[in-house]
Amino acid sequence: MSSNKKNFIGLAESLVDYGRTHGAAEIEVSITDGSEFTVNVRDQKVENLTEAGSKGMDIRVFVDGKAASASSSDFAEETLHRLIDNAVARAKLGGQDEYAGLPDLEKITADATSLKIFDPKILELLPEKKIAIAKQLEAIGMTDNRIKKSTGSLYGTYEFTQTLANSKGFSGSYNKTVVNCGVGFQCGEGENLFQDGWYEGAVNLDKLNTPEIIAAKAVNRVTRLIGARKVETQNGPVVTEPPMTAWLLGFLSECIGGVNIARKQSFLVDKLGGKIGSEQVTILDDGMLPRGRGSAPFDGEGVPSRRTPIIEKGVLKNYLLDTYYGRKLKLKSTGNASGVTNLYVAAGTNKPDDIIKSVDKGLLLTGTLGLGTVPTTGDISVGAFGMWIEKGQIAFPVAEITISGNLGELLKSVQMVGNDLDFHGRINGPTIKFAEMTIGGKAGDA
Amino acid sequence: MREIERRGFLKLTGTGVGAVIISSLFHDRLLAGTIPEPTRFFEEKFGISSEIMKKILDAALSRGGDFADLFFEYKQANSVVMEDDIIKESTENIILGVGIRVLNGEQTGYGYTSDLTLEKMKQAALTAGAIAASGSKTRTAGFKEIVPNKQVNVTERLLATLPLNDKIGLVKEAYAATLAHDTSIKKAVATLADELQYVMIANSEGLLVSDKRPQTRLSVRATAENNGVRDTGSSSAGGRIGMAFYETAGTTPKEVGVRAAQEALTLLSAVNPIPGDQPVVLGKDHSGVMVHEAVGHPLEADSNWRKLSIMWDKLGTMVASPLVTIYDDATIPYYRGSLNIDDEGTPTVNAMLIEKGKLVGYLHDRLSARIMKMKPNGHGRRHGFGNIPIPRMNNTILGRGDSDPEEIIKSVKKGFFADTYFGGEVEDTGKFTFSVNLGFMIEDGKLTRPVKNATLIGTNVQILKEVEMIGNDMGFFLGTCGKDGQSAHVTAGLPTIKIRQMTVGGRS
Numbered sequence: 018m019s020s021n022k023k024n025f026i027g028l029a030e031s032l033v034d035y036g037r038t039h040g041a042a043e044i045e046v047s048i049t050d051g052s053e054f055t056v057n058v059r060d061q062k063v064e065n066l067t068e069a070g071s072k073g074m075d076i077r078v079f080v081d082g083k084a085a086s087a088s089s090s091d092f093a094e095e096t097l098h099r100l101i102d103n104a105v106a107r108a109k110l111g112g113q114d115e116y117a118g119l120p121d122l123e124k125i126t127a128d129a130t131s132l133k134i135f136d137p138k139i140l141e142l143l144p145e146k147k148i149a150i151a152k153q154l155e156a157i158g159m160t161d162n163r164i165k166k167s168t169g170s171l172y173g174t175y176e177f178t179q180t181l182a183n184s185k186g187f188s189g190s191y192n193k194t195v196v197n198c199g200v201g202f203q204c205g206e207g208e209n210l211f212q213d214g215w216y217e218g219a220v221n222l223d224k225l226n227t228p229e230i231i232a233a234k235a236v237n238r239v240t241r242l243i244g245a246r247k248v249e250t251q252n253g254p255v256v257t258e259p260p261m262t263a264w265l266l267g268f269l270s271e272c273i274g275g276v277n278i279a280r281k282q283s284f285l286v287d288k289l290g291g292k293i294g295s296e297q298v299t300i301l302d303d304g305m306l307p308r309g310r311g312s313a314p315f316d317g318e319g320v321p322s323r324r325t326p327i328i329e330k331g332v333l334k335n336y337l338l339d340t341y342y343g344r345k346l347k348l349k350s351t352g353n354a355s356g357v358t359n360l361y362v363a364a365g366t367n368k369p370d371d372i373i374k375s376v377d378k379g380l381l382l383t384g385t386l387g388l389g390t391v392p393t394t395g396d397i398s399v400g401a402f403g404m405w406i407e408k409g410q411i412a413f414p415v416a417e418i419t420i421s422g423n424l425g426e427l428l429k430s431v432q433m434v435g436n437d438l439d440f441h442g443r444i445n446g447p448t449i450k451f452a453e454m455t456i457g458g459k460a461g462d463a
Numbered sequence: 464m465r466e467i468e469r470r471g472f473l474k475l476t477g478t479g480v481g482a483v484i485i486s487s488l489f490h491d492r493l494l495a496g497t498i499p500e501p502t503r504f505f506e507e508k509f510g511i512s513s514e515i516m517k518k519i520l521d522a523a524l525s526r527g528g529d530f531a532d533l534f535f536e537y538k539q540a541n542s543v544v545m546e547d548d549i550i551k552e553s554t555e556n557i558i559l560g561v562g563i564r565v566l567n568g569e570q571t572g573y574g575y576t577s578d579l580t581l582e583k584m585k586q587a588a589l590t591a592g593a594i595a596a597s598g599s600k601t602r603t604a605g606f607k608e609i610v611p612n613k614q615v616n617v618t619e620r621l622l623a624t625l626p627l628n629d630k631i632g633l634v635k636e637a638y639a640a641t642l643a644h645d646t647s648i649k650k651a652v653a654t655l656a657d658e659l660q661y662v663m664i665a666n667s668e669g670l671l672v673s674d675k676r677p678q679t680r681l682s683v684r685a686t687a688e689n690n691g692v693r694d695t696g697s698s699s700a701g702g703r704i705g706m707a708f709y710e711t712a713g714t715t716p717k718e719v720g721v722r723a724a725q726e727a728l729t730l731l732s733a734v735n736p737i738p739g740d741q742p743v744v745l746g747k748d749h750s751g752v753m754v755h756e757a758v759g760h761p762l763e764a765d766s767n768w769r770k771l772s773i774m775w776d777k778l779g780t781m782v783a784s785p786l787v788t789i790y791d792d793a794t795i796p797y798y799r800g801s802l803n804i805d806d807e808g809t810p811t812v813n814a815m816l817i818e819k820g821k822l823v824g825y826l827h828d829r830l831s832a833r834i835m836k837m838k839p840n841g842h843g844r845r846h847g848f849g850n851i852p853i854p855r856m857n858n859t860i861l862g863r864g865d866s867d868p869e870e871i872i873k874s875v876k877k878g879f880f881a882d883t884y885f886g887g888e889v890e891d892t893g894k895f896t897f898s899v900n901l902g903f904m905i906e907d908g909k910l911t912r913p914v915k916n917a918t919l920i921g922t923n924v925q926i927l928k929e930v931e932m933i934g935n936d937m938g939f940f941l942g943t944c945g946k947d948g949q950s951a952h953v954t955a956g957l958p959t960i961k962i963r964q965m966t967v968g969g970r971s
Contacts, residue, residue: 059769065851067573068590084552090577091559103555110627112549168771168891203771203891208924210773210892250739252971280546280650282686282695387896388886389918393686393695398916398969400888400896417894419738419918419968457738457918457968 025050026190029182032076032097037184039098040105041078043119044184045318048074051177054144058151059169068144075317078104079118083111116344120320122185127314127322129191133307138222139174139194147172150228154200157232163204163240168212170200179313187319195220195310200232202239211242211416213384213402217441221308224440238383241404245416247458248405254379255420255454256372256406259437261382262362262446266300268390268397268424270357270444273327273335275342277392284395284425285333294331294428297365301326302337302351304358311443317355325351327360328428362446365434369448372433374409380456381406382420395424401456419457427451501673502608505535505663509579513606516665518581520603523565523588524667528595530566530829531588531603532666534806535579536848539623540658543630545638546651550631560848563588567595569834575849604669611674611803611810615796620705621677622657630655633681633709633716640720641685647731648724649693650686653716655679664808672808677703678799678952680941683720687727694733694915696726696901699941702799702954726883726901733901733915736969742878743919743965744871744905747938749883751955754861755942756887756895757923758789759955762816762824763842763854763946764831766891773893773924777822783927785820786864793841793857799941800857800953804841807852811841817927828854846949853947860956864933868959871932873908879967880905881919886942893923918968926962934959 029046036044050072057065077086078101085108087100129135151172158164173196180190201214215234219225226234257265277283285293304322306312315321318340326334338346339354352358373381386400398421404411435448505511516533523531538558544551560577561584572594574587622630634653641651657679665671680701687694700714708714745753766772774782783789793802793811802811807829816824825831828843831854844855872880880903889895899917903910939956 063570063594065571065573066594067575067851068593069573069575069587069849071575071849072577085554086552087555087557089557089559091557092577096557100555100557107553107555107627110550110631111553112551114547114549114551166771205892208773208893208922212771212890212892247966250971280652280686281688281693282650282684386888386890386894386920387898387918388888389896389898389916391695391885391916393693394916396916396970398898398918400894400918400920400968417920417922417966419896419920419966421735421738421916421918421968421970423970455738455968455970457920457966457971459740459966 025178025180026182026188029180030188032101033182033184035098036078036101039102041080041101041184043079045077045119046074046182047317048072048180049177051175053173053175054147055171055173056148056151057169057171058148058155059167061152061155063148064169076100076104078108080105080108082113082115082117083108084114084117085111116341119183119185120318120340120350122187123321125189125314125321127305129193129314132305132312132314134194134220134312135192136194136221139196140176142174147174150198153228154198154232157229158200158202158236161236161240163243164202164236165205166203168201168203168214171198173197181315181319183319189315189319191314193220193313196222196225198225198231200235202235204239204243211239211245213238213242218310220310224308242402242414242416245402245414247417248415248456249459250457252453252455254376254450254452256376256379256381256448256450258381258383259439259445259447261385262449263444264385265424265427266360266362266444266446270337270360272392272395272424273337275336275338275346278336279342279345282393284393288333289336291333292331293333293425294328295431296330297431297434298328298331298428299363300328300361301363302353302358302360304352306359309359309440311358313358316352320350320352320354322352322358357443359440360444361438362434362449364436364438364447367433367435369435369437372435372448372450373406373411375433375450376406377408379406380415380420381411397422397424420454421457422454501661501663501675504537504661504673511535511579515581517603519563519584519588520665520667522585523563523592524601524603525589526592526595527600528565528567528592529601530667532564532664532807534562534845534848535663536560536660538658538660540656541623542654542656543627543634545634545653553627558847562845562848562850563591564851565591565594566830570594571830571851573851601667603667606665606671607669608671611672613794613803615794615801615803616675616677616703617705617797620707621659622679622706623659623677625706629706637681637683637716637720640717641683641724644721644724645728647687647689647728648685649688651720652684653720655681662806664806666808670808672804674803676802677705679704681709681716681719683723685723685727687731689731692731694727694730696723696730698722698726701941702797703801704797729913730901730915733913736879736902736914736917736967738967738969738971740964740966742875743962743967744875744878744880745957745960745962746880746882747868747934747936747957747959749938749940750881751859751940751957752884752887752897754789754859754957755856755944755953755955756889756897757926758816759791759856759859760889761891761893761923762826764825764827764835765854767825768831768834771891773891774822780822781820782822782924783817783820784930786933787817787820787927787930788862789817789860790815790862791826791842791856791859795858798858798954802841802857805843806845807843809839809841809843811857814840814842826854826856828852844951846951850949853949855946855951856944856953858954858956861958861960863935863937863958866932866934868934868936871934871959871961872905872910874932874961875905876907878905879914879917880910895923896920916969920966920968926965929963929965930960931963932961
């Protein structure tokens with residue numbers, strides 16, 4: 018691994034040199050080299066097994082404030098040189114953009130070891146062990162007699178080396194490991210079928226729940242939907258389980274991204290420093306979180322990762338920015354050239370059970386279906402699954418309903434934040450209670 | 464990770480990666496000004512001869528297995544973006560690699576590599592072959608090269624072969640038309656993306672076939688603003704076409720820009736829908752998302768041989784109103800979803816799925832056809848060389864009916880008309896949603912107020928039976944379909960149709 022790492026830094030630096038001597042005022046070369054192992058199991062048999070090494074290179078050049086980029090999975094020198102020559106020629110045909118260019122050189126303080134994003138134990142796992150865990154996940158679930166079918170389980174491991182060099186003198190590299198696993202099931206009768214599952218991703222093996230816990234979560238998520246029905250159209254409180262809080266946060270991440278702010282395609286344009294949420298809402302993007310799925314020493318353009326407050330007690334503190342949108346918005350990069358790092362809603366003090374107990378009549382949202390989120394307005398309208406709450410108790414499952422609302426209004430209407438924050442992927446959050454959304458179903462008393 | 468469980472249909476918008484190039488490698492290096500023909504491409508450029516392919520297939524099957532295939536891919540993808548009144552960026556992306564697959568009964572072993580050296584390819588082949596431990600030995604047959612007997616691709620003035628300046632002209636025209644349409648349009652982003660993909664497929668049964676596939680899309684996003692209210696509209700046009708497509712009435716850059724601007728403007732005055740069950744009319748131009756989600760995905764054979772799709776046990780039974788006939792035709796010339804051969808080398812056909820309400824077929828790849836003892840029908844597709852082929856849609860169409868579209872709208876006293884969409888999503892259980900970007904209220908048989916933020920939701924087997932009227936018109940929608948982490952270019956076609964009752968979600 019270490020000899021590879023050296024080679025990639027050498028390759029990246031040599032291409033930067035090539036670019037500088039062939040017309041590029043600035044050039045950046047980013048190389049990803051890794052390997053993948055993925056096994057899919059269904060009905061206790063290995064259905065697919067993929068194992069491969071893969072690599073890719075991204076190149077950006079700037080000439081007189083004009084940008085062009087290229088990428089390749091072909092690392093032949095003549096191909097890469099030609100791509101750089103072409104990029105320089107194309108850049109000259111582009112328009113001058115005062116904000117275009119590489120970031121200023123900053124010192125990188127973290128590495129894969131300090132961030133704990135490289136776990137040799139993931140590399141040491143034998144294929145037989147990964148297959149066995151995938152089989153175990155499914156086998157545990159199938160012992161529940163309400164489960165009719167397995168939609169399959171998976172176990173995947175990845176390791177890669179990320180290398181970046183640019184003409185401002187940046188040169189860096191780090192290794193990272195990832196493990197993903199999960200299982201899904203189907204239950205129900207005739208035309209009234211339900212499916213759900215549970216999947217987790219981590220950069221450290223010991224961050225992953227045990228197969229027993231993952232299988233139990235998957236079983237619970239699907240079996241609780243059996244017999245789900247519609248409710249009448251009405252307005253009411255909505256409680257989001259952690260994966261649904263993460264779903265809303267994923268939508269927020271689009272609305273605070275530099276591209277949508279600069280294009281005025283976000284309801285949060287010009288809201289920096291303003292009160293946009295309830296006191297209880299604090300949201301952070303932390304690229305330095307030890308063992309975080311999205312942690313890394315630097316982002317996709319060599320800007321050091323950092324901990325960025327997004328919303329602090331309801332006040333919008335930062336957008337998620339790369340160098341270009343930082344300059345364009347007269348702000349600074351937040352080290353998010355590769356998107357969110359570890360974005361999360363800070364935990365509150367409420368137990369999830371107490372949150373449910375506080376609802377007289379409303380929805381515990383457990384799943385969504387559809388793409389109806391609009392950053393420009395913050396409007397939300399999607400299909401939903403969940404559990405109906407009556408008098409503080411889970412009453413019955415619901416499906417084929419819709420939920421509608423507006424993210425701006427929802428942030429202000431947060432009434433309770435749970436203490437159940439846990440980290441499974443890049444975006445996480447605890448259980449949250451929102452005062453009101455429109456829940457659409459049968460023609461009713463709307 | 465949730466994408467693994469679900470399939471989504473994402474409408475294309477102008478936010479895609481940018482794009483374009485000046486001199487493609489085809490000009491400057493390869494074969495001096497001509498575009499190479501696919502049959503010799505991998506041999507001439509990378510030295511992949513029949514002997515080498517046979518060696519790799521033999522290595523793949525060295526531990527047993529009953530079938531192996533190789534998928535070579537070379538793709539050049541370009542884009543150019545105009546925003547803030549300047550050509551903001553252009554890109555050139557090269558994808559090169561081979562995927563090696565071994566089938567052992569219902570099991571698949573897969574390896575891939577970007578290094579087309581015999582050593583690396585053999586290593587990937589042995590990895591793929593590990594799925595088959597000590598099975599009986601399958602021998603690789605001698606290759607018989609086939610040439611596709613149709614041509615769904617335009618071969619002239621492909622965008623990948625044109626100078627960057629021609630493409631910049633096209634993007635500028637679309638950009639200017641968008642902003643000029645109305646003073647309320649404050650922002651436009653125009654993107655032109657084109658690609659040229661070379662594929663070569665060889666398998667242990669002796670099949671050898673190659674193809675060269677262009678794909679182009681011009682897309683525009685427009686943001687309108689009035690009294691502090693902002694909305695975004697989008698539009699796109701493209702297919703397996705050349706430059707002439709953008710010189711043809713209906714798909715000129717100007718028209719693409721104006722359509723995006725019009726949608727943004729209409730949204731400015733849109734209100735929220737009246738939620739609840741009601742009659743729904745789906746407009747022809749973009750509602751193909753309905754046939755894609757509600758019918759196409761549930762009829763992809765992988766979820767049917769696995770008995771997970773709600774449709775797995777319904778072959779030969781009535782699953783829709785007798786008015787409904789649905790087919791997937793990958794052979795339509797120049798359409799975004801069209802193919803001469805699929806990514807397993809199977810020639811494409813027009814595959815009938817539902818005939819007058821009766822389920823008559825599924826969308827197959829080789830594996831599903833073998834397991835279900837049916838004929839492959841050319842729907843085995845892959846995102847790229849790093850992905851296992853799976854059954855996918857191409858151009859999925861609900862056939863024309865005989866109703867006048869005006870009469871369909873007139874027949875509704877109070878209901879909802881869906882015009883454009885963000886996309887849709889469906890589960891194996893048949894539960895789906897369509898996310899409507901722009902719709903209209905229907906009041907007393909007329910389209911009245913524009914509506915935004917509506918979601919349509921249902922279960923396919925129920926909604927298909929509720930189709931009451933089908934128009935004699937037809938429209939298509941360009942899309943990118945995601946499934947199991949793989950994306951595919953598709954279209955879907957639909958006439959104006961009326962659904963007796965459907966759940967409309969939205970804010971009240």
